[in-house]
Amino acid sequence: GAGVSQSPSNKVTEKGKDVELRCDPISGHTALYWYRQRLGQGLEFLIYFQGNSAPDKSGLPSDRFSAERTGESVSTLTIQRTQQEDSAVYLCASSGSGGASYEQYFGPGTRLTVT
Amino acid sequence: GNSVTQMEGPVTLSEEAFLTINCTYTATGYPSLFWYVQYPGEGLQLLLKATKADDKGSNKGFEATYRKETTSFHLEKGSVQVSDSAVYFCALLGGTSYGKLTFGQGTILTVHP
Numbered sequence: 001g002a003g004v005s006q007s008p009s010n011k012v013t014e015k016g017k018d019v020e021l022r023c024d025p026i027s028g029h030t031a032l033y034w035y036r037q038r039l040g041q042g043l044e045f046l047i048y049f050q051g052n053s054a055p056d057k058s059g060l061p062s063d064r065f066s067a068e069r070t071g072e073s074v075s076t077l078t079i080q081r082t083q084q085e086d087s088a089v090y091l092c093a094s095s096g097s098g099g100a101s102y103e104q105y106f107g108p109g110t111r112l113t114v115t
Numbered sequence: 116g117n118s119v120t121q122m123e124g125p126v127t128l129s130e131e132a133f134l135t136i137n138c139t140y141t142a143t144g145y146p147s148l149f150w151y152v153q154y155p156g157e158g159l160q161l162l163l164k165a166t167k168a169d170d171k172g173s174n175k176g177f178e179a180t181y182r183k184e185t186t187s188f189h190l191e192k193g194s195v196q197v198s199d200s201a202v203y204f205c206a207l208l209g210g211t212s213y214g215k216l217t218f219g220q221g222t223i224l225t226v227h228p
Binding site (some may be wrong): 022031035041042043044046048050056076091093103104105106107108109 | 119142151157158159160161164186204206210214216217219220221
């Protein structure tokens, strides 16, 4: 079946503009995650959705970042008033559950460049 | 909180050499441990995993054993190939960070013919 898809694959934006990144998880997966990978660094957790529970937003770096998820489907990550330090690859993952042994399947990522 | 420390790279090897990439972790409870791989131009994919102490994960000739006594999950391969050139990430799931993966900083591996 189809894997996790993300759009756009690349986004170049000017500093101060807002951007929206989209993630389509694997059908039937109840858990969805956003991570950020800055150049030469590991992945940083941003936010986690599990079913109808309140999302875990503990990784969002500032109030300029927000994310929504409609039911158990598409999620959008919004970055307002983008800054150059927001430049990174934003990765989305989904899993069948938020449990500790469930594999997370990653999308190809959106490369965001803020000029 | 949880943390993962990987050996610093980059690592450069000749084909058929033995590979070890060290990974140690800090977590409470009983986390699951993972190695992810990112090939050039591709997305992150799971290489292997272990969900409890003394479990050995293996895939594509790579192995890693979950050692609770040393809080380690070192990645090994007996004979690397050029096609193994990639970035390798150690990660854990669970402990105090239920549901979200905590990643190491990644190790770049380059294998020369």
